[in-house]
Amino acid sequence: MRRVEFDEQAYAQRSRTGPCFICRMLAGDPEFRHEIVHRDERHVVFLDRYPTLLGKLLVAPVRHREDVIGDFTAEESAEPWQVVHRAGAALQRVVPTERIYLQSLGSKSGNSHVHIHVAALPPGVPYDRQQTAALLWESAGLLEVPAEESTRIAAQLRAALSSGAG
Structure with missing residues (x-):
């Protein structure tokens, strides 16, 4: 997958x-569509639309909370x-993870709704491109993930999450 610049x-x-x-x-607005991996009455897990790492997830409460x-x-x-x-355990089973x-x-x-980023650092990334550098658009660039790849990863994550392991 290639990396592209991001209009920050x-x-x-x-x-x-x-x-x-x-x-x-969550209201179903197509302009804000994300690939939802899991949703229950309290939480939602979905693929980040602007990932720097493959399979990057966001976890958020369904109810709007800001702190x-x-x-x-x-x-x-x-x-x-x-x-x-x-x-995170599901992500480790789906994408190569160090x-x-x-x-x-x-x-x-901005982005006031509480959400937690869950990102898998792949093996072999040089140290100077790990940690915050791996997560920043400025240094890593945006990972351009084709829609069919996102759909495939989301399906694998759904299966991994529903298996109950982790």
Whole structure:
């Protein structure tokens, strides 16, 4: 797969002025369509539309919450991380993985809906292109994943998640 440049300014503008992309995706808005891998009454797992690594997932609560700590009780905060663990384990079974990276990004200024990035670093990536460099559009470029490949990966992830392992 090839890497392409990403219009980060246009993305930032949409993130800061547009509707919540997760809420719009969950409402079925075709403009905010993502390949959903898993959804239950509390959480959704879906492929990132702007990945820098193959199979990169986002895990989010279905209910719009903006503070990854403050909007959850201690008991509630364990639930999304259990889903993250299952999603990461499924990702390891589907794509070659040296390490799983996890991040909670967003802010009240943009992409405010809590979501956790789950990304698989493939084996053999030189050290200077690992860690944050592997996740940044500026250094890694956007991975252009053909639609049929995304569909295939999503199906494999669904199967891995439904197997209950992890």
